[in-house]
Amino acid sequence: MATKTFRALFFVSLGLAILAFVTPLAVKPASIDLAIRFSAVLAALWLALVVYAFIKFKKRGLWFLLGTPLIGFWFFVLFLIALGCAHNVSACP
Numbered sequence: 001m002a003t004k005t006f007r008a009l010f011f012v013s014l015g016l017a018i019l020a021f022v023t024p025l026a027v028k029p030a031s032i033d034l035a036i037r038f039s040a041v042l043a044a045l046w047l048a049l050v051v052y053a054f055i056k057f058k059k060r061g062l063w064f065l066l067g068t069p070l071i072g073f074w075f076f077v078l079f080l081i082a083l084g085c086a087h088n089v090s091a092c093p
Helices: 002-026 032-087
Strands: none
Touching: 002 032
């Protein structure tokens, strides 16, 4: 039973991470701001799932961190944009 739960939660975790990464890319010509906000909501859901996995599965919960690069990508991009704006206001989008 624990293996089924682990596997299901693991695939949901990867699905959330992939969806959070792909959403802003999929709606590129449309509203990118709305897509990044939706991606941030998905990232918050993913984080809650990872915390739950660590509580429930202990060390096996480390497998849920495989989605971290996909989740962190847009936050890194937004950080770089903010850093560029902090150094040169005319470089802001």
